Amino acid sequence: MNDRKQHVVKMAHQLFIDKGFQSTSIQDILEYSGISKGTFYNYFSSKSELLTAIFKMTDSELEKIRNDLLIGQDPADIEIFIKQVEMQLKTNRKNKIITLFEEVMISKDDELKRTIEERKIQNIRWIYHRLTDIFGIDKRQYLLDCAIMFMGMLRENIKFYQLAYESDANISQVVRYTVNRLVHMVNEIVQSEERLIPVQALERWLPDCNRHVRSFRKKLLHQLFIVKNILHQQNNQQLNYGDLLDFIEEELLDAKNPRKFLIDSVLQTLQTVEDKKVQVELQELSILVQEYFDQIDAK
Amino acid sequence: MNDRKQHVVKMAHQLFIDKGFQSTSIQDILEYSGISKGTFYNYFSSKSELLTAIFKMTDSELEKIRNDLLIGQDPADIEIFIKQVEMQLKTNRKNKIITLFEEVMISKDDELKRTIEERKIQNIRWIYHRLTDIFGIDKRQYLLDCAIMFMGMLRENIKFYQLAYESDANISQVVRYTVNRLVHMVNEIVQSEERLIPVQALERWLPDCNRHVRSFRKKLLHQLFIVKNILHQQNNQQLNYGDLLDFIEEELLDAKNPRKFLIDSVLQTLQTVEDKKVQVELQELSILVQEYFDQIDAK
DNA sequence: TATAAATTTGTACAATCGGTATAATATGAT
DNA sequence: ATCATATTATACCGATTGTACAAATTTATA
Numbered sequence A, B: 001m002n003d004r005k006q007h008v009v010k011m012a013h014q015l016f017i018d019k020g021f022q023s024t025s026i027q028d029i030l031e032y033s034g035i036s037k038g039t040f041y042n043y044f045s046s047k048s049e050l051l052t053a054i055f056k057m058t059d060s061e062l063e064k065i066r067n068d069l070l071i072g073q074d075p076a077d078i079e080i081f082i083k084q085v086e087m088q089l090k091t092n093r094k095n096k097i098i099t100l101f102e103e104v105m106i107s108k109d110d111e112l113k114r115t116i117e118e119r120k121i122q123n124i125r126w127i128y129h130r131l132t133d134i135f136g137i138d139k140r141q142y143l144l145d146c147a148i149m150f151m152g153m154l155r156e157n158i159k160f161y162q163l164a165y166e167s168d169a170n171i172s173q174v175v176r177y178t179v180n181r182l183v184h185m186v187n188e189i190v191q192s193e194e195r196l197i198p199v200q201a202l203e204r205w206l207p208d209c210n211r212h213v214r215s216f217r218k219k220l221l222h223q224l225f226i227v228k229n230i231l232h233q234q235n236n237q238q239l240n241y242g243d244l245l246d247f248i249e250e251e252l253l254d255a256k257n258p259r260k261f262l263i264d265s266v267l268q269t270l271q272t273v274e275d276k277k278v279q280v281e282l283q284e285l286s287i288l289v290q291e292y293f294d295q296i297d298a299k
Numbered sequence C: 001t002a003t004a005a006a007t008t009t010g011t012a013c014a015a016t017c018g019g020t021a022t023a024a025t026a027t028g029a030t
Numbered sequence D: 001a002t003c004a005t006a007t008t009a010t011a012c013c014g015a016t017t018g019t020a021c022a023a024a025t026t027t028a029t030a
Helices: A003-019 A026-033 A037-043 A047-070 A078-094 A097-104 A110-135 A137-168 A171-192 A201-205 A208-233 A240-253 A260-270 A276-298 B003-019 B026-033 B037-043 B047-070 B078-094 B097-104 B110-135 B137-168 B171-192 B201-205 B208-233 B240-253 B260-270 B276-298
Strands: none
Touching (some): A003 A026, A003 A037, A003 A047, A047 A078, A047 A208, A078 A171, A110 A201, A137 B137, A137 B201, A171 B171, A201 B137, A260 A276, B047 B110, B078 B110, B097 B110, B137 B171, B240 B260
């Protein structure tokens, strides 16, 4: 994305946070970010499209934060999950994401609505995935229901807790309370063997068109996570390895035209790590990258 | 409320259901209900005020349905609670209340936002009250938390269940599943003695200005309920007694200028029931009515 | 450097929206 | 019949999103 365009997105986001989506006119955005109307409609076809750009940015931010919290940790440790949820709530509040979500579910733009809906589903999906880490994959039949109800409880608890305590609200207390309920609920549901929504529905909810892209994203992030994790466990002295991996992630997922030669170069540098396990996983990563560029060339 | 005005409210509601609030222009409403712009702004000061009128109508409808389901039943019977919740969901869906809610939380009209917020709190309050009926008043310290979480679970469950089954969605299955979770959760929370939000907050959330009005409404509905209940238990042959009680309710709560002489007359007719208990409760009712008119005269 | 291509600007414009104002007309009660 | 009230039709205001387009500016390329 263009630097200038990026700048407009940032400025608009700030305005949305301050004044809300509906109350911010396009004229406001033009003045605040110092561009003309023509340029705006050159970048975005509408105010809604600008908003989706903002969502994509905050999505990436959130995913990164979440993953970083997992590095070098046991995925089954529920304390890590709690921290992740807290961070999610914090960044969402910083970006006023929830307000923007609700504000948008009204708009006539069906495309935008679909985007929001998909984001919510992705979130449920992430929670479901983490619950399988924590409670064991053998309980997966019940864990989608649990993820859904956890989201509902958490949302409503936060809302009324804030209403009760206003500025003194201590969100982490709410998270802990809700997680405690969740733990008991999982046990109870597993025992009762009651199910509401089949896990298979999760895949059906996500549109086919993006499946390949998402699939690649997921695989890549997973593989990067594995490598980072190994390096972390070894407490590797050369810290810039982490930066190199971050660079690969950014270049592949965010850049418009990822520079293959650069990524190849970085991978080669990483291969100098004298560790069998790391080398094996890096090989996997290289294959993924190769597949990705093959796919681009095919188009 | 004027017949004509009522008609406009109905027509507008239909349009909102079909097209949504934002997408329905005032011009649409004028054409659909066959009035002029001047008349519209004579009836309502804004589109928002029209919406609050709709909410008030559906509120009354819901309250009536709920109460009728309780008549002649044991309040501690959880099956009645389930039926009440199902009916609530049904009428809400019929009136597209939830969609309208969400659509409005965006608007710049703070007064309207406050109205919606209050409605949600009233709903939590009702659930809390019913939970004390079902699980016992001694557990009340924990039942507000339970009511809040129940709402959250139910809402999210319905959303994703509908996403999974679309038109085949069987809401009562969702309600039953969620209530089952609730029952176990109540036991678990009582045992753990964990609390999140103090019950006292419930009263603080509601604005003082309406307290007297709400208080009267509540008392009146309660007293009417008692009388209806006694009559029902006796399986009284004269069915029009129920109609007479309904009339009192409508005249007092919905009419602009309740006709005291009519209500007095109806009360006199009811006093002819030859039953000590009914007569005592009717006396209570008469006192309430008297207090109400005293209050009006004082203004 | 010169020229062509792409981008950006400024502004005018159309259409729609919620809401105000008002003069003319219709309705209804006494 | 009269007079207050309710209703209508219409013009208008300011703000909004979005389009159109010629002129100016920046960028890439030869």
